[in-house]
Amino acid sequence: LPGRLKISPLFVALVCLAFCSRLSRMKAASICTNSQTGCHFLSLANLFDRVIHHSARMHGISNDLHSEFELYFLPSKNRVSRNCHTSTILTPNGKENAQRIAREELTEVILKLLLAWRDPLWHFHQNMARHHKFNNLSSNKSLEMSEMVHELRKGVQKVAEKMQMLGIISNSLGTLGSREALLASDSPEWRLMNDYNLLYCFRRDSNKIQNYLKILKCRIVPEHGC
């Protein structure tokens, strides 16, 4: 019946609005059954678990690539003078330091690191693919690695936003992190690194990221698996 099919677009828009708003509300409510605050904490813990798992996987891949590089390309013994481009970023080098540092700083450090590695890893992957230095499996890993950095950074940003929303951390996060991180990524130092150094540095930095995230989680939401 052609008559009935004529639905006014305005009506459709109204329906969609009501529906979508309801959906967004339902999303948050679908996970939790407790009170509002409990539900938020739970979801934050969930977010933390996800980013921690993500970072663990990223570190695993970087470890594999580094071992493979070490195995097949046998770098020269003279590798002490290793200079990672992220050494300009101040990171806590011990447990006490990591526990003493503020949550915001820790989150910022994590975000800086992730941002600093976005471009180098992408170029590294391009380099590998172009010169066929890796086999297919390793080439896939390098691609996955570069993508993971990108996604993990977005995930940590979401966690930071959540924490800011919850009032756990202050809102001074955004501006500082980006400036320093941009400085680090813009430095041409990373272009000078050879492949082996790059992999070594990234392996270490991914370990730092994972560890910092764990510390952050156990500091903020300690009741779940700490």
Next chain:
Amino acid sequence: MMRNVGGVIVLSLLLVFVQLAAGESFSPPGTPKNIICRSPEKETFTCWWEPGSDGGLPTTYALYYRKENSDTVYECPDYKTAGKNSCFFNKNDTSIWVTYNITVVATNALGRAFSDPVEIDVVYIVMPNPPEEVTVTVIEDTNWPFLRVSWEPPEKADTRSGWITLIYELRIKLENEDEWEVHPAGQQKVFNIFSLRPDSTYHVQVRCKPDHGFWSEWSGTTFVKVPDYFPRERSMWILIAVFAAFIILTFTFIWLSYMKIHNLKHYVLPPVPGPKIKGFDKKALKNGKFEDIFSSLVVSDFPPTTSNYEDFIVENLEVFVPEEQELIMEDSKDLQDDSIKSENSTCDNDSGRGSCDSHTLLIDKGGGDKEEALQSDQEGSQDERVPTSPEEVMEEDLLACCDEKNSPDISEKVKFTPSLISPLPRYNLMNQPNPPEIGKKHCLSDSLLNPDSLPSYFTQPPSTKNDFRSNPWECNFNHKQHPLHPQTTGKEHLQVQNEISWVHVDRTEASLGVQAPSVRSTEYVEVQRVSGGNMVLLHPVSAGQENSGTMSHQTEHYSRVKTVNNDSGLLLLQKESTGEEMGICLSEEEVESRATSNGYTASITPTSEKPMVGINSTLPILDDRMASGYVDTATMFGLPTY
């Protein structure tokens, strides 16, 4: 000061000299080897080394390290805490995510030895202590108890703050066994173990590992004793006993009922009814008197002896018998009237296949075709009056009446003239034990045809097969067991009604004598007598039937066996006393134009050069038979009547 130094030097030199004088050799120290560094909690670490040879002199060891991106050389801060040949780095000296370059130097009076440098990062050398407070308890809430193992992470490893993440693993074994059962436990600190053996002791151990590091040592063994849960098994035994008793009772019942064999047996297995044949006496069978028994089976009115000849269709088949001389006489009853004329495919239920097919087959003049149609009807008629006229004779096509399937090998062909073969007025064969089967295959039994001793048959030489105009001899065979038994006079009748006699020979390739005659020829040639001189007198029996008037059957026809080939068999020359022509069954080789007997008619093959069939050799068997007046395969051929 100088004096002290000088004194020391002198002393050392003296020492050296003394030792030298004593005969010992000194050398610089060997290089330290196998530097191993481990961190228990990722906050401190310890390095151990293996000293090389000391060279006979007191040797001191020193550990020097450099940190990443720094050229400052530091010496080990603590040589004592971790024991001999070790270096302990406390928290202040330990930097995580920093590469250490460590070297151990051995020094003695004679020299130094540098070890290979070792690069370490504390993050990757973590080897925690074993888990602590391992407790194992037996949970007996349910009927099946199980073990619950719980533990705590090592004290030094800080997992609470998330600094270290540990994963665990436990193993368990029975007290007496040697093999451990390993269970990975992930990050949990509690683990359940099921399927325990009652009343036995278990050993349990736990260990842990950081996500990037080394496994710890196994914790101390924890012993646990699993109690005996007997009550559970008792109920199971009761159940088993009840079940077994039930089964035993069932078997007893079956056995008891089996005792009444008859009742049960008849109920379960009804007796199979035995055969009941009217008139058949089982006891007589046991006694072995077969004749009596079989005689009772013979139905009196079969084969029909009435003059219902119209019901029968006589079909004459041409039979060409090559060397093998197998003759199968086809009994085809043919209506007198119809025989000659309308033999065409008068297929009815009575006639056998041969008769039905024979017409069509006969038309096919292709030589060598075994299943020739019986063209008796068409051709055999009046044209064939002259027996010696081969043209008339339907030729070559062997009328394989009985089984066309045997045709390929049927080499002999016998032609029958329908006229000659007329339904016998009496089927004396009926009286015989093996009544002929009318309408079936109008073939003589193959048994008649003995390749070795073919008494007579019309054999057509294969060469001349094609153009063989078969003689119009008609051979009827009573391929019964006693086909030509003289005693069975009157049983065999050969109706020689027409001048053409047809003998249908169905020859099977293989075993002529094997096949049992399926069809009894209803026409017989009665052997009047068998002369010793290879002569068989055939007497066509003709009852008073409505045969053609032209039928002039001779009371006495006999055939003289001319030759019997080794392979082919017997060639009978039929000689008519009245001087009529005789049909001659020719063996192909034997077709010799030899008129040995008087009046024997010419060959079946008109075109063949051999009018007569000569018999090369005589078969002894044949002689015997002839002597006894019994010719098995004698072909009876009616004399063509003209």
